[in-house]
Structures are given as structure tokens and as C-alpha cells.
Amino acid sequence: MGRKLWLLLIVGVFTAYYIYTPVPENFEEPxxxxxxxxxxxxVLHLATFAEFLGLGHFVDIITSALNTDEVPTSDENVTVTQTKFDDVPVFVYVPKRKSEAPRRAVFYIHGGGWCIGDAASxxxxxxxxxxxxxxxxxxxSTNYRLAPKYHFPVQFEDVYSALKWFLQEDILKKYGVNPKRIGVSGDSAGGNLAAAVALQLLxxxxxxxxxxxxxxxxxxxxxxxxxxxxxxxxTHMPVLSRSLMIRFWSEYFTTDRSLEEAMLSKRHVPAQWGxxxxxxxxxxLLPERYVKGHVYHDPTYGSVHLSKKYPGFLDIRAAPLLAExxxxxxxxxxYVLTCQHDVLRDDGIMYVTRLRNxxxxxxxxxxxxGMHGALSFLKLKISYRLIKEYISWLKENL
Structure with missing residues (x-):
């Protein structure tokens, strides 16, 4: 009986640990x-442990756990076509109802830290x-090759090639698109790629x-x-922690963990790029209410070695906020959507300031x-609210 109680206690502790996560008080459905x-x-803990044991790469293990092998199909309202734009796999969604005029178009780029995710999810x-x-x-809705097998600039180049292919007059005519009403959109790493291709296209x-x-x-x-x-x-928020975001950034450029270690210790940028x-x-660049008494410290510089070996993290195609x-x-x-409880909040807000300037x-x-990924949690009310706001903005402005 004693052993059973101890086992029950251990199982209970582990269950509580994995279920309970401190969340901010203003979450509607904590x-x-x-x-x-x-x-x-x-999944993240198992992937970390399996990688430590040498059983596989962290990202590959996560991808295997999340893979659904689902392929979008047409329904009564929308025709879905799986094709390639300049050899990049995409899904094209076209309403079945007839349109008297050419339609507007949205070129969408999925998120996933440049490592995971799929337009077919x-x-x-x-x-x-x-x-x-x-x-x-x-x-x-475009796909692109992912890390750790592929690194920057492959992800950017895939997306940019597909977008340029789509923007050809004959392709737009084929899909009945108005060339004056086209937008690019994306979330998280997809938002990064959307901003980067918009800059490049300009x-x-x-x-x-x-x-x-x-x-x-x-x-x-x-x-x-x-x-x-x-x-x-x-730092420790659900969905996207500081350490996980740094791992994604590092994987975008290399599987060499020394870059991740330098990023974690804030020693990856050499003085000459200061x-x-x-x-x-x-x-x-942040309004005062987001600074909230935080004190800005001058950067701690690292050696020139990493920037010479992996110059991508200084490239505006990877980091649009670095554009002059x-x-x-x-x-x-x-349109920029940011969430208060998201490590990436300030990236978006700083970009808003710089764009307006x-x-x-x-x-x-x-x-x-909101928190990172709020749009994609369809079991939460916030997801439907944000999707509605996003589509309403597109409807009014595209």
C-alpha cells in the first residue's frame, strides 16, 4: 500500500508540473x-532529453511528434489546389462563388521558428x-524548406521566389487576381519572412x-x-519562452550550438557591428508604458568569429528591424499584431515606431x-476574436 501511495504521489506531482503553468491574471481562459x-x-522536454542522449536533433524530434500528414482538400465553398510556384510547394485557395471583378489576394507564410510548421496543418x-x-x-499559403536541414537564406529565398512567381501578370490572370490588391502576411517566423520579402520586393x-x-x-x-x-x-511564458526563441533563431543560421550559447549570454555581436x-x-523605440522602469544597458560585444562564420543574423533579410x-x-x-505576454512583443512595437518614423x-x-500563438489556439475564445480582427482589417484595407 505504501508503494502505491508513493507512486500515486509521484505521478500526481509530475502531472501537476506539466499541467499547471503560471499565467497572467488577465487571461480569459487560463x-x-x-x-x-x-x-x-x-514534447519540448522529451525532445531536449532525447537530444541529450544523442537520439536525434531537437527540432527533428519535435517535427516527428507534430506531424499529421494531412493535405487540404476542396470543400463546398473553396477550391484548394496543391501546386508549385517556381518549384516551391504552395496551396492555392479560390472561392467557388463567381466574381464579376478580379479578386484581391493574400500570400500567407506560416510560422514555426523557421524549423517546424506546414501550410497544410x-x-x-x-x-x-x-x-x-x-x-x-x-x-x-506557401511552404518553405526548414531548419535544421536548411539554413538562412534558403527559407527567405523559397518564399521570395514563390511570391515573385505569383506576381507575374499571367499567373495573376490565371487565378483572377487584381494586381493592385495583393498583400503578404504571416505569423511569428512567417511574420519575419513576410516583412523581409516586403522589404526586398520594394x-x-x-x-x-x-x-x-x-x-x-x-x-x-x-x-x-x-x-x-x-x-x-x-522569459518562461507558455508556447514560446526566451530560450526556445533563441534556439529557433540559432537554428535558422546553423546547427552549431556555439551561436546559441553566445546568444544566450548576449555575446554574439562584435563591436564593429555595434x-x-x-x-x-x-x-x-518603445513607448514608456512598455519600458515600465526597465533599464537599458549598453551591449556586451562578442568576438568577430561568429559574425564572420554566420553573417546571416546581421542581414536585413533575416532581421528586417536592422534595415536603415x-x-x-x-x-x-x-498591420502589426502584438501580444502583451509574448517575448516578441517589443520586436513588433519597435518596428511600428520605426515604420511610422x-x-x-x-x-x-x-x-x-494575448500570448504568442494566440491566433492558432482555436479552442480559446481569443483565437476567434483575433482572427476576426485580422480579417476585418484585410477586408477594409486590401
């Missing part, structure tokens, strides 16, 4: 979030269907058709400063009771 976060917590499939149906729009003289809007949903925009107020306040910190200086002001001018009408019209939707 216990639902805890239940939804528990499986992810288990149930959430992205559903978001694309809703966007196509409610906007009467063509939606292109200055690409070979592409004549430009974007009308960009919509960035809790985007990751810089890997220089992991000590901003949002990183400090949300001027870039002006573009991520949260003490001047003249590169930002002329960007299209922009460059004369770019920006709608900033800040969600006080």
Missing part, C-alpha cells in the same frame, strides 16, 4: 491554456479557407507589380537584443490579454 500548453511542454488550412471565403480572395526593380499591404502577426524581427522588456517579462543596436534600442530608415520608406500599408502608415493592434 486553465484551458494550461491544458493546451501541457502536451507542448511534454489544420490551423493554417482553416485560416486560409476563412480568409478566402470571407474576403472573397485568392489565398496562396527595392527589386525587376518586379513591376508591388504589394498593397503587409500584415505581420507577432513577428520575430531581430536577433541582436534578447534582453528587451518583453523578453525579460515573458552601430546596428541603434535600430533595436528599445529605450528610445531609407530602406523602410515606401513600404506598403502595414519612416512615413509608413501602420495599424497597430496590441492585445493586452
Amino acid at each position: 486553465w484551458k491554456l494550461m491544458w493546451l500548453n501541457a502536451p507542448m511542454k511534454v 489544420p490551423f493554417y488550412d482553416l485560416l486560409s479557407r476563412w480568409t478566402a471565403e470571407r474576403l472573397d480572395a485568392v489565398v496562396v 527595392h527589386d526593380t525587376n518586379v513591376k507589380i508591388k504589394l498593397k499591404i503587409q500584415a505581420l502577426i507577432y513577428p520575430a524581427l531581430q536577433p541582436l537584443d534578447f534582453d528587451s522588456p518583453s523578453y525579460q517579462e515573458n 552601430h546596428l543596436f541603434q535600430f533595436v534600442n528599445w529605450s528610445s 530608415d531609407d530602406k523602410l520608406r515606401g513600404l506598403p500599408l502595414t 519612416a512615413g509608413v502608415p501602420v495599424t497597430h493592434n496590441h492585445v493586452e490579454d
Whole structure:
């Protein structure tokens, strides 16, 4: 009997540990979030332990656990086509109802830290269907090659190649798209890629058709400063912790763990690139209410070795927030969604400030009771609220 009680106690402790996660008081459905976060917590811990034992790469193990092998299919409202744009796999969603005029279009890029995720996953499939149906729009949901097998700039190049392919006049005509009503959108790492391709397209003289809007949903925009107020306040938040975000950034550039270690200790940027910190200086770019008494410290510089070996983390195609002001001018009408309880909150808010300073019209939707990934938790009320707000903005501005 004693052994059974001890076993029950141990099981109870472990269950409580994986289910209970401290969450901010203003969350509408805290216990639902805890239940939804528990499986992810288990997967992350198992992946970390398995990697420690040498059984596989952290990201590969997570991918195996999350893989569903589902493929989107057409329904009574939307025709879904699986195809390739310049050899990049995409899904194209077209409303079945007839349209008297060419439709607007959304080019959507999924998130997942450049390492995981798929345009075919149930959430992205559903978001694309809703966007196509409610906007009467063509939606292109793109995939791209992932880390750790592929590193920057492969992810960027895949997405940019697919977007340029789509923006050809004959392709737009084939899908019945109005060339003056096209937008790019993405969440998290997809928001990073959306911002990056929008920047690249703006200055690409070979592409004549430009974007009308960009919509960035809790985007990751810089890997220089992991000590901003949002990183400090949300270090251990569910879904995306500080350490996990740093791991994703590091994997984007290399499987060499020395870059991750340098990022964790804030010693990955050499002094000769110190001027870039002006573009991520949260003490001047964040409104006072987000600073909340946090004290900005001058950067601690690292050796030049890592930046020479992996220069990608200093490239604006990977870190749009590092773009100089003249590169930002002329960007299209922009929507940025940020969440209060998200390590990436300040990336988005700093980009809002910099875009506005460059004369770019920006709608900033800040969600006080939101956390990273809020759009994708369809069992939570907040998900439907944010999707509605996002699609409403597209409907009004695209």
C-alpha cells in the first residue's frame, strides 16, 4: 500500500508540473491554456532529453511528434489546389462563388521558428479557407524548406521566389487576381519572412507589380537584443519562452550550438557591428508604458568569429528591424499584431515606431490579454476574436 501511495504521489506531482503553468491574471481562459500548453511542454522536454542522449536533433524530434500528414482538400465553398510556384510547394485557395471583378489576394507564410510548421496543418488550412471565403480572395499559403536541414537564406529565398512567381501578370490572370490588391502576411517566423520579402520586393526593380499591404502577426524581427522588456517579462511564458526563441533563431543560421550559447549570454555581436543596436534600442523605440522602469544597458560585444562564420543574423533579410530608415520608406500599408505576454512583443512595437518614423502608415493592434500563438489556439475564445480582427482589417484595407 505504501508503494502505491508513493507512486500515486509521484505521478500526481509530475502531472501537476506539466499541467499547471503560471499565467497572467488577465487571461480569459487560463486553465484551458494550461491544458493546451501541457502536451507542448511534454514534447519540448522529451525532445531536449532525447537530444541529450544523442537520439536525434531537437527540432527533428519535435517535427516527428507534430506531424499529421494531412493535405487540404476542396470543400463546398473553396477550391484548394496543391501546386508549385517556381518549384516551391504552395496551396492555392479560390472561392467557388463567381466574381464579376478580379479578386484581391493574400500570400500567407506560416510560422514555426523557421524549423517546424506546414501550410497544410489544420490551423493554417482553416485560416486560409476563412480568409478566402470571407474576403472573397485568392489565398496562396506557401511552404518553405526548414531548419535544421536548411539554413538562412534558403527559407527567405523559397518564399521570395514563390511570391515573385505569383506576381507575374499571367499567373495573376490565371487565378483572377487584381494586381493592385495583393498583400503578404504571416505569423511569428512567417511574420519575419513576410516583412523581409516586403522589404526586398520594394527595392527589386525587376518586379513591376508591388504589394498593397503587409500584415505581420507577432513577428520575430531581430536577433541582436534578447534582453528587451518583453523578453525579460515573458522569459518562461507558455508556447514560446526566451530560450526556445533563441534556439529557433540559432537554428535558422546553423546547427552549431556555439551561436546559441553566445546568444544566450548576449555575446554574439562584435563591436564593429555595434552601430546596428541603434535600430533595436528599445529605450528610445518603445513607448514608456512598455519600458515600465526597465533599464537599458549598453551591449556586451562578442568576438568577430561568429559574425564572420554566420553573417546571416546581421542581414536585413533575416532581421528586417536592422534595415536603415531609407530602406523602410515606401513600404506598403502595414498591420502589426502584438501580444502583451509574448517575448516578441517589443520586436513588433519597435518596428511600428520605426515604420511610422519612416512615413509608413501602420495599424497597430496590441492585445493586452494575448500570448504568442494566440491566433492558432482555436479552442480559446481569443483565437476567434483575433482572427476576426485580422480579417476585418484585410477586408477594409486590401
